Amino acid sequence: MGVAEVNRSIDAVWRIESGRVIAALAGLVRDVSWAEELAQDALVAALEQWPRDGVPTNPGAWLTAVGKRRAIDGLRHRQVRDRKVAELGRDLGEGAFTPDFDAAFEDTIDDDLLRLIFTACHPVLTPQARAALTLRMVGGLKTEEIARAFLVPESTMAQRITRAKKTLAEAGVPFEVPGTADRPQRLASVLEVTYLIFNEGYAATAGQDWMRPALCEDALRLARMLQTLMPDEAEVHGLAALLEIQASRTAARTDAAGEPVLLLEQDRRRWDHLLIRRGLAALERARTSSDQAGPYTLQAEIAACHARARTAEETDWARIAASYTELAQVAPSPVVELNRAVAVSFADGPAAGLAVARPLASEPALARYHLLPAVLGDLLAKLGRYDEAAAEFTRAAELTGNAREQALLRDRAADCTAGVPPRR
Template identity: 45%
Template sequence: MSELAWIDAALIAARPQAIGALLRYFRDLDTAEEAFQDACLRALKAWPRNGPPRDPAAWLILVGRNSGIDAARRASRHSELPPEEILSPLEDVEAPMAERLDGGDYRDDVLRLMFICCHPDLPPSQQIALALRIVCGLTVPQIARAFLVGESAMEQRITRAKTRIARADVPFETPGAADRADRLGAVADMAYLIFNEGYSAADDPQGDRATLCGEAIRLARLLLRLFPAEPEVMGLLALMLLQHARAAARVDSSGQIVLLEDQDRSLWNADMIAEGLALLDKALRHRRRGPHQTRAAIAALHARAATPEQTDWDQIQRLYAALEILEPSPVVTLNRAVAVSRASGAGEALAMIEPLEGRLAGYFYFFGVKGALLSQLGRSAEARTAFDRAIGLATTAAEAAHIRNHLDRLMKDSADAGA
C-alpha cells in the first residue's frame, strides 16, 4: 500500500474523533470542518517528512485547533500571519495532547457529532446526507451520485441542513446516562438508514450507492468501539455484515436483483457472515432483546441455511412476531406473513395481511405478496388484479423488475406445487 493511501486511511479513520473535538472547541460546524481540512493539508505535508504521528487524531485536533484560532484572529485583525514554522511546533506536543484526550471525552465528542446530524428538525434524507458529509467525509459529488441527484441540489440540501442545525440548540454539555442512551439509539437508527439507502440500491449494486453500506458499517463499528457493551449496537453491526455479505450474489450479470432463494450462496462473503454471527452471539448473551438484534437474528438464520430448503421459516416467523412487539409496523407484519406462508401455508398468511390493505395501499410489495399468496391458493383472477396493482405502484424499473421476478418465481412455485 502506498504512503499516500496509508495517510488517507489514517485521516479517514481519525475524522469523526477530530471533527467531534474541534466542534466542542469552536461550537460551530463550519469552523470545525475548515479547521480539520486545514489540519489534513498540513498532515499531507508533514507526515511523509516526519513519519506518521503516534496518535493521528490527537495530532489533527491540536493542529486543527491552532489553525481555527489563527483563522479567527486573521478574520478579526486582518493582520499578517506569522511564518508557518512559528505557528505550529508540532513535533513535541503530541504526547501531552494525547493524554488530555481521555476516552470519555472523545466518546461524547463523536456521539455528539453524529447526534447533531440526526437532529429531529431534519428530514431523514438531510440527516443521512449531513452524516455522510460531516462524519464520513464523503465529498458532495460522491453523496450526490449516491442519491442520484445533481451536485448543486445536494450542496443545497447539505447547506439547508447545516443552517437548521446552527439555529437549533446543540447540546454541548456532557450528557447524562439517559441522554447518552437516547443519543446512541438515534445515531444507531441513522446508521441503519444509511445502510438501507445503500442496500435498497437495486439499480446500482456495486456503484456509488453501494458505498453507503460500507460507510454505514464503518459507523456501526465506530459506535461499537465507543460503546462496547451495548447489545443493540452489536446487533446493528451484525445485521449490516450479514446483509452486506450477500452483496455479490444479489445481482446477476444483467443487473437484475436475484432473490435470496435463487442466490449462489458460494458468492456470499464468508468472513462477513462469520463476524456477523460472532457479534450476534455476543449480543444475545446480554438477554436484552431489541429490534436490531432481532433483525440480525433473522438475517443469521438465512446466513446459516446452506440451501434455501434448510431455512428455518418457523423460527423466522417467531422472530418477526417478536419484532412486531418491539416495533409494531404493518411492513413487519407483512414480512412475518411471508415467513408464515413458508412455514404454515398461504391461507394463514393471506388472513394475516388482508387487514393491512388500508395502511399499505400505496406499497407495491404488499400487492406483490398478496398476489403471490392468492396464486398459491389457486385464486388466479384475484392474484392477477393484485399483481397489476403491484407493478403500477413500482417507482423504478428495477423495482418493477424485482417484483416481476419475485412474482414469476412465486407463480412458478405454485405451478410446480400444483403439478
C-alpha cells in the same frame, strides 16, 4: 512517493480520520459547522504540504493540530477574549507532533467522536438530513459522493447539508453525549440513521442499480465504530449483527448480468461467512448485554436463522414467524406485519400468509409501499390465482423507483398473465 500516490493516500486518510478530526475540533470550539471548516482547511494544508514533506506518522493528529492553529487564528480575528485564546494555545502546546500530543489525541478522541455522532444524528433534523450530515462529518464522504449515493444533484445535497448545520445552530443543539433521560431516544435516532444508510445501499429505492455497496460499507463502518464507542449498549450490537449478516449476502444478490437474485434462490456458497461469523458474535453480545431484546436484535435473530440454514429448505420458518410476532410487540408497524405474513406463508402455507397480508391493503402507511402488492402477488400466484397475482405484480412495478426491481416484477406479471407460475 509521487504526487498522485500521496493524493490517493490523503483521500484514504481523510475517509478514515475526518470524523475523528472534526470531533476533536468540535470538542474545542463547540461549533460543529466551524469545526468542519477548520478540518477542511487542514485538508487543504495537507494537500499542499504532504506531497512535498511526506505523509506524517500520525496524520490524524497532524490534521487536528493544523485545525487547532486555524481555530486560534479565527478566535483572534473575531476578537474573542484573551483567556479563550490562551486556553486553546495551551491545548495545542509548543510541540504539536510530540508523543505526548499524539497520546492525548488518542485518549480524548473517542468521547468527542461520540459527541459528534449524537450531534449529527439529532432528532431535530429529518432522517435524510441526519444521514447526509453523518456521512459528511463522520464518514468523511464528499458532498458529490453523498449526492451520487442518494441520486440527487450535488447542489441539492449541498443545500441539504448546509440547512442541517443551520438547523443545529438555530436549535442550539449542544455538542455533548445526551444525559440518561434523553439517551434512549437519541440513541434510537443514531441507530435509525445507520440503518437508513445501509438500507439505501442494500436495496436502492431508485436508479438503475439493485444495490449500492459503498453505502453498505459506510453504514457497516459506522456500526462497528458505535460498537467500540458504546460497548454496553445491547441494541448497538444488535444493529451491527443485523448489518453484518445482511451484508454477507451481497455477492449472491445479483447474477452475472446484474439482475436481482432473491434470498431463497441465492447460491449460499457465495455468502461471506466471515461477515456471518462477525454478525453471530455481535448477536451474542447483544443477547448477553440485555435481558430484553430490542427491535434490531430481533431482526438480527431473524437474519441469523437464514444465515444458519445451509439450504433454503432448511430455513426454520416457524422460528422466524415467532420472532416477527415478538418484533410486532416490541416495535409494531405494518411493515413488520407484512414480513410476518411472508414468514407465516412459509411456515403454514400461502393461504395462512394471505390471511395476514390481505388486511394490510387498508393501511395508509403502505399505500405507496411496493412490497405489499409484491407479496400479495406472490401469495396469490402460489394459490393459482394468476389473474389477481398479475394485477398485484403490475401495481408493485408501478410503485417502485428501482429499474431492476421494476423489470423483475413486470416479468412476474407477464408469467401470471400467461397462466404460469412466475419463473423468478
